[in-house]
Amino acid sequence: MMAGGGVRFLVLILVVAICGAASVFQPISDSHRSAALDVFVPVDGSYKSLEEAYEALKTLEILGIEKKSDLSSATCEYVVKVLGSSSSTLKDAFYALNVNGILKCKIGEAGPKDIVSQLQAGVKDAKLLLDFYYSVRGLVLVKEQFPGTDISLGDAEAIFRSIKALSQSDGRWRYSSNNPESSTFAAGLAYETLAGVISLAPSELDPSLIQTLKKGIVKLFDSIQKFGMHDGTFYFDEKSVDASQGPISTTASVIRGLTSFAASESTGLNLPGDKIVGLAKFFLGVGIPGDAKDFFNQIDALACLEDNKFSVPLILSLPSTVISLTKKEPLKVKVSTVLGSKAPALSVKLTQALSSKSVDSSVINNQELKFDADSATYFLDSFPKNFDVGKYTFVFEILLDDSAHEKVYITEAQTKVPIAATGVISIENAEIAVLDSDIGSVESQKKLDLTKDGAVSLSANHLQKLRLSFQLTTPIGNAFKPHQAFFKLKHESQVEHIYLVKTSGKKAELVLDFLGLVEKLYYLSGKYEIQLTIGDASMENSLLSNIGHIELDLPERPEKAPRPPQQSTEPYSRYGPKAEISHIFRIPEKLPAKQLSLVFLGVIVLPFIGFLIGLTRLGVNIKSFPSSTGSAISALLFHGGIGAVLLLYVLFWLKLDLFTTLKALSLLGVFLLFVGHRTLSQLAAASNKLKSA
Amino acid sequence: MARSSTSKDAQDLFHSLRSAYLATPTNLKIIDLYVCFAVFTALIQVAYMSLVGSFPFNSFLSGVLSCIGTAVLAVCLRIQVNKENKEFKDLAPERAFADFFLCNLVLHLVIINFLG
Numbered sequence: 001m002m003a004g005g006g007v008r009f010l011v012l013i014l015v016v017a018i019c020g021a022a023s024v025f026q027p028i029s030d031s032h033r034s035a036a037l038d039v040f041v042p043v044d045g046s047y048k049s050l051e052e053a054y055e056a057l058k059t060l061e062i063l064g065i066e067k068k069s070d071l072s073s074a075t076c077e078y079v080v081k082v083l084g085s086s087s088s089t090l091k092d093a094f095y096a097l098n099v100n101g102i103l104k105c106k107i108g109e110a111g112p113k114d115i116v117s118q119l120q121a122g123v124k125d126a127k128l129l130l131d132f133y134y135s136v137r138g139l140v141l142v143k144e145q146f147p148g149t150d151i152s153l154g155d156a157e158a159i160f161r162s163i164k165a166l167s168q169s170d171g172r173w174r175y176s177s178n179n180p181e182s183s184t185f186a187a188g189l190a191y192e193t194l195a196g197v198i199s200l201a202p203s204e205l206d207p208s209l210i211q212t213l214k215k216g217i218v219k220l221f222d223s224i225q226k227f228g229m230h231d232g233t234f235y236f237d238e239k240s241v242d243a244s245q246g247p248i249s250t251t252a253s254v255i256r257g258l259t260s261f262a263a264s265e266s267t268g269l270n271l272p273g274d275k276i277v278g279l280a281k282f283f284l285g286v287g288i289p290g291d292a293k294d295f296f297n298q299i300d301a302l303a304c305l306e307d308n309k310f311s312v313p314l315i316l317s318l319p320s321t322v323i324s325l326t327k328k329e330p331l332k333v334k335v336s337t338v339l340g341s342k343a344p345a346l347s348v349k350l351t352q353a354l355s356s357k358s359v360d361s362s363v364i365n366n367q368e369l370k371f372d373a374d375s376a377t378y379f380l381d382s383f384p385k386n387f388d389v390g391k392y393t394f395v396f397e398i399l400l401d402d403s404a405h406e407k408v409y410i411t412e413a414q415t416k417v418p419i420a421a422t423g424v425i426s427i428e429n430a431e432i433a434v435l436d437s438d439i440g441s442v443e444s445q446k447k448l449d450l451t452k453d454g455a456v457s458l459s460a461n462h463l464q465k466l467r468l469s470f471q472l473t474t475p476i477g478n479a480f481k482p483h484q485a486f487f488k489l490k491h492e493s494q495v496e497h498i499y500l501v502k503t504s505g506k507k508a509e510l511v512l513d514f515l516g517l518v519e520k521l522y523y524l525s526g527k528y529e530i531q532l533t534i535g536d537a538s539m540e541n542s543l544l545s546n547i548g549h550i551e552l553d554l555p556e557r558p559e560k561a562p563r564p565p566q567q568s569t570e571p572y573s574r575y576g577p578k579a580e581i582s583h584i585f586r587i588p589e590k591l592p593a594k595q596l597s598l599v600f601l602g603v604i605v606l607p608f609i610g611f612l613i614g615l616t617r618l619g620v621n622i623k624s625f626p627s628s629t630g631s632a633i634s635a636l637l638f639h640g641g642i643g644a645v646l647l648l649y650v651l652f653w654l655k656l657d658l659f660t661t662l663k664a665l666s667l668l669g670v671f672l673l674f675v676g677h678r679t680l681s682q683l684a685a686a687s688n689k690l691k692s693a
Numbered sequence: 694m695a696r697s698s699t700s701k702d703a704q705d706l707f708h709s710l711r712s713a714y715l716a717t718p719t720n721l722k723i724i725d726l727y728v729c730f731a732v733f734t735a736l737i738q739v740a741y742m743s744l745v746g747s748f749p750f751n752s753f754l755s756g757v758l759s760c761i762g763t764a765v766l767a768v769c770l771r772i773q774v775n776k777e778n779k780e781f782k783d784l785a786p787e788r789a790f791a792d793f794f795l796c797n798l799v800l801h802l803v804i805i806n807f808l809g
Contacts, residue, residue, distance in 0.1 A: 611726055680791055
């Protein structure tokens with residue numbers, strides 16, 4: 001499941017990376033809400049676990065979607081059961097309390113007391129971070145839902161210290177004191193837990209403890225990672241590759257932790273504003289996740305960013321990034337919080353409009369956008385006279401009004417948005433002519449109206465040329481180079497030829513010299529239909545027009561000329577499957593039959609047997625094997641050494657490599673040298689004695 | 694007449710060779726036997742290769758050359774150990790055997806490496 005989530009995330013990364021440097025982030029909208037209904041309503045009428053139920057209900061609550069009553073009652077029953085039983089785990093009790101906070105089930109009078117005592121026991125016995133988290137956060141939830149219940153945390157400072165003992169110097173946290181691996185996800189959990197301890201503590205905690213925590217948060221922010229190269233998104237991720245939490249859940253956990261910490265902490269938490277905006281953009285850039293857990297983490301993190309004590313990010317978005325110069329509609333810009341709520345009073349300025357053609361100079365400079373209170377959008381309705389069609393990058397800046405706000409709002413320094421301006425391109429002086437090739441004089445010339453199909457009829461032979469020319473100008477009179485300008489000749493036998501019309505300045509021209517093209521046209525004479533295509537993203541009147549036909553008179557095909565390719569009747573068959581390729585692999589060498597090899601194995605052994613028989617016939621004996629113990633031992637060692645070397649050779653052949661063999665051989669060789677020398681010198685001494693005696 | 698004399702001569706030659714050979718000391722006969730064994734093994738390998746083709750040529754070469762190599766070394770040992778050889782009178786036979794043993798060790802290391 002995690003691997004699937006990881007693969008999906010990689011696909012998301014690819015999609016966002018392709019979108020390029022400047023991109024528009026949209027706040028949460030109704031498409032999210034309708035997707036949430038698909039993702040979070042369980043198929044068989046009940047949620048599989050309290051954790052899933054909590055995630056689904058919290059997401060639906062944040063998005064403002066009504067809960068189904070039968071589902072709520074079924075879930076409430078389960079919640080009441082869990083909270084009433086004394087054998088529920090801390091995790092179940094925690095999620096049951098969370099669900100109860102959303103659904104507000106009727107627990108009953110005795111309920112809270114049992115749970116409180118269970119959670120307090122959990123806090124006292126807790127050793128792992130997750131145990132601390134479930135028990136402390138559970139007690140915080142009980143305090144919110146059942147006001148008046150007596151909750152005493154015991155020695156809050158000791159609990160604080162024991163949680164803090166699991167922290168690491170790089171800002172991450174460990175799950176337990178035994179496990180040395182640290183995790184960023186655990187850091188988020190730890191900050192939530194510590195926030196709970198601070199809020200439940202009967203008296204103020206030591207401020208120096210809180211100060212060291214703030215330093216830890218700064219360290220944690222050092223490990224933040226950039227998502228895209230230039231779009232200013234940031235996220236948190238785990239250090240190790242096979243971590244169980246992906247970037248979405250890790251970043252959400254950190255944001256949850258920091259939000260609860262900032263809420264509980266009295267002196268205020270300062271976090272770098274651009275990173276907060278980057279984190280908001282990361283979650284908005286995810287789009288609509290298909291996974292329930294990712295969806296919950298995205299919406300929960302955005303809800304934390306929407307309403308927190310450090311800084312609330314504001315997002316600038318555009319409903320449409322296309323300006324049509326013919327429709328003359330204003331360009332609309334919306335500024336809102338991440339969940340789509342209203343932003344405070346501010347002004348939006350378009351500082352620059354950089355054209356893709358000339359990146360240095362800006363067409364529009366420092367234009368303030370007007371505000372429409374009814375639709376809460378900012379708009380720009382007048383464009384300068386020299387605003388031409390094409391691709392632009394608009395740079396917006398948001399300036400917050402100075403009046404005091406309850407919350408601290410933060411925006412991006414500059415938001416770059418890609419804008420496309422479209423318009424009607426005027427096509428003038430379109431004409432097609434047949435020219436005599438050597439002189440260049442015009443034989444026949446026809447004017448064209450490219451807005452409708454024509455019935456031009458021309459004829460040419462292979463000594464002549466065909467010339468097509470027209471002029472393209474933008475609405476304000478500049479030259480225009482279209483993205484696509486194709487001229488197609490189609491023979492009666494369906495053979496097609498496509499040529500590109502080249503543009504230079506305002507004029508676009510194509511000259512086809514039939515003398516050079518005779519072979520390419522496969523020597524096919526006859527009637528050719530002419531079709532012209534002009535298209536571009538900025539052109540509102542892209543066209544494909546059948547101009548007419550031309551009778552071509554080409555010479556006879558010689559013997560060796562290539563035939564035209566077979567045109568199949570199906571126009572899309574070229575996109576069908578191609579012929580299968582049969583690969584030729586190296587034919588493996590022919591090996592002899594197994595029985596033959598085995599027979600020869602037997603035959604090879606025969607000379608060796610013959611050798612042994614011959615030895616016995618010769619009367620070989622080992623009488624001169626030394627009898628005295630010293631010499632016997634060295635002789636035995638010598639023979640043993642020889643046997644070891646032979647064994648080493650067999651192992652070398654079977655599996656060892658040369659270097660290990662050489663190493664072992666050098667050791668054995670030194671040993672054999674000594675032992676052999678001793679044995680042979682003793683033998684020599686013995687034979688000398690015999691000779692002299 | 695001539696034929697019978699040549700055949701008788703051949704027989705006489707054969708007998709004299711045989712008797713001379715029987716007089717050689719036993720250790721030399723052992724070495725001779727070893728050489729014959731090595732050469733026969735090489736011949737059988739060549740016969741096998743001629744039957745089935747020389748596909749892993751390195752293995753064939755390795756096998757044949759190990760037999761020939763050890764035969765050559767044995768012949769050298771025989772020359773050095775033979776007491777009738779005046780040149781090697783001062784060389785102790787144990788020293789010659791040590792040389793034979795060492796050279797065989799190196800030969801077989803190379804052979805096993807080349808065997809593949």
